[in-house]
Amino acid sequence: MREQQGLTLTRRHLLKGVVGGAAGLVLGASRRVSAAAAQAVSGTTVPGNSAVQRLADNLFVLQLPGEANLVLQTSANGVVLVDGGSAKVADALMKMIGELSRGGQVQTLFNTHWHPEQTGLNEALGKAGTTIISHENTRLWLSTDITWSWNGQQFKRLPKVAQPNKTFYSTGQLDSGIRYGYIPDAAHTDGDMYVYFPTQNVLVVGDAVSNQGWPVVDWQTGGWIGGIAGATQRLQTLANADTRIVPARGAVMNLAELKAQATMYATIYDRLTTLLNKGRGPSEAVAAKPTKEFDAQMGNPDEFVRRAFESLWAYLSPDA
Numbered sequence: 001m002r003e004q005q006g007l008t009l010t011r012r013h014l015l016k017g018v019v020g021g022a023a024g025l026v027l028g029a030s031r032r033v034s035a036a037a038a039q040a041v042s043g044t045t046v047p048g049n050s051a052v053q054r055l056a057d058n059l060f061v062l063q064l065p066g067e068a069n070l071v072l073q074t075s076a077n078g079v080v081l082v083d084g085g086s087a088k089v090a091d092a093l094m095k096m097i098g099e100l101s102r103g104g105q106v107q108t109l110f111n112t113h114w115h116p117e118q119t120g121l122n123e124a125l126g127k128a129g130t131t132i133i134s135h136e137n138t139r140l141w142l143s144t145d146i147t148w149s150w151n152g153q154q155f156k157r158l159p160k161v162a163q164p165n166k167t168f169y170s171t172g173q174l175d176s177g178i179r180y181g182y183i184p185d186a187a188h189t190d191g192d193m194y195v196y197f198p199t200q201n202v203l204v205v206g207d208a209v210s211n212q213g214w215p216v217v218d219w220q221t222g223g224w225i226g227g228i229a230g231a232t233q234r235l236q237t238l239a240n241a242d243t244r245i246v247p248a249r250g251a252v253m254n255l256a257e258l259k260a261q262a263t264m265y266a267t268i269y270d271r272l273t274t275l276l277n278k279g280r281g282p283s284e285a286v287a288a289k290p291t292k293e294f295d296a297q298m299g300n301p302d303e304f305v306r307r308a309f310e311s312l313w314a315y316l317s318p319d320a
């Protein structure tokens with residue numbers, strides 16, 4: 001995006017500090033949380049609906065098979081929704097939302113980034129008058145056609161009514177106290193945002209953090225491996241030991257798990273930049289197995305390593 005040039009120096013500068021500090025800070029962090037800790041973060045499943053996890057009386061995570069997580073808060077003033085699933089499950093989701101909120105209207109929808117797995121309800125809710133909030137970069141991506149260079153996948157721009165109708169650059173707050181903000185590291189895209197529910201101490205982070213295998217590094221729209229290392233570090237400052245952290249993929253996490261991820265991605269970032277500085281390319285990076293001690297837990301890394309390495313090229317020469 002247009003602001004990429006201006007941000008480049010800041011991000012690089014920041015990352016140096018982030019990665020340098022990470023090594024010392026997180027050495028003691030355990031990669032695995034105890035079963036008790038996992039239980040504490042997971043909440044309970046709503047009886048009769050295994051796709052709904054209750055985090056608090058009025059706060060739920062919706063996890064339909066193959067879909068990204070949604071977070072839903074009900075209140076007398078209506079529903080607040082973080083992300084909207086893909087368009088093919090829009091009807092099913094609207095039904096679930098209606099049941100959980102006893103017919104409440106969705107007042108606010110956040111798009112944590114532009115991907116179709118997050119924006120499938122935008123059109124229906126936009127037409128219904130919902131306030132759709134995103135970072136300005138996310139709105140820009142949703143108002144243009146996008147093709148991923150690595151596999152040719154195409155994404156059509158959304159109609160105007162489906163685009164975010166309230167955007168921000170840094171942070172914001174709803175009247176109810178819910179806070180939100182930009183994640184400027186560009187972990188997944190350059191429009192990543194978080195939403196924090198202070199009453200329930202729940203932090204929703206979208207795809208800036210993955211808790212289900214290796215993440216997608218969408219460098220086409222600004223994401224990069226340094227951003228993943230930076231964001232997993234930065235988001236720790238918004239959480240405490242009791243915060244439940246909801247990623248777009250996988251189970252609800254706690255701070256210890258986020259710290260472990262930050263350590264891992266700092267290591268991987270370090271190795272990939274070393275390979276880059278030696279003049280290696282993406283295939284050589286894959287062959288060097290820069291994630292080897294994490295693969296047993298995380299799965300086959302080849303696609304991730306390739307994208308992550310390409311993201312260094314894209315990031316360091318944005319006009320190339």
Ligand SMILES: [Zn+2]
Pocket residue numbers: 113115117188207216
């Ligand atoms: Zn995504």
